[in-house]
Amino acid sequence: MTERIWDKFLTERDKQVFQAAGFSSPSEMGKRPVLLIIDVNYNFCGDRPEPILDSIKRWHTSCGEDAWEALPVIRRLIDACRDKGIPVIYTTGTDGRIDGWDKGSWAFKNKRTSEHLKATERPNRDGNDIMDEIAPGPKDLIIRKEKPSAFFGTPLMSYLTLLKADSILVTGTTTSGCVRGSVIDAFSYNYRQWVVEDGCFDRSQASHAVNLCDMNAKYAEIVTSGAALDYIRGLPDGLFARELPAGAAPQR
Secondary structure (H helix, E strand, O other): OOOOOOHHHOOHHHHHHHHHHOOOOOOOOOOOEEEEEEOOEHHHHOOOOOOHHHHOOOOOOOOOHHHHHHHHHHHHHHHHHHHHOOOEEEEEOOOOOOOOHHHOOHHHHOOOOOOOOOHHHOOOOOOOOEOHHHOOOOOOEEEEOOOOOOOOOOOHHHHHHHHOOOEEEEEEEOHHHHHHHHHHHHHHOOOEEEEEEEEEEOOOHHHHHHHHHHHHHHOOEEEOHHHHHHHHHOOOOOOOOOOOOOOOOOOO
16 A cells, blocks of 8 residues: 555554544545635745745745645646636635734734734735736636635635535645635535645644545545546536526627
């Protein structure tokens, strides 16, 4: 059996429990997927590829070099989905109040939440901007959120309902936070999910691996980008083609 990224963190007892209890059974994807890209913005990636301990001096929530390794993987998935007409949905944060009052519980556990860095310490751009390397296109959807889950207080469910989507390809960050929170909510709504292992990242490598393990055990299938690309390319064309009212001009 191929070794998984989380195997080195598990005890022999853990492995025996997963096997005996029936966890981690393979699950198939649906027939009408969307690609969900969670919070791949400058706040979580920084503005250049560099070691995380350097990146967090200027972008305190950055995931450093692991983010930049995931960017080309996510780019390939986006291109494959656009070629097939599969919907691409991005999430990112909100600007919020300058006094940080609306940060709410985000301020409970991180003393740097309300920190304002000097403009000279990093480029003059909004940390919530989605990375240029995977910039949204004119047909993509962008959701602003204030909490970890892509579903909490957002219109995501209404979009999935309108699209008649039955499954989600999940990428983004952080694996242990916003990705996991979104995956659990999607599971609760009975969506099939594949989480793309090399298309997700976290500032903690241990948290990344162990949370992939836990999601794979209970909520989703953890797959490589290669498997996800094969799945996308095997889908029929025109799954999400929109029927326009009589006389309406097509969107360009």
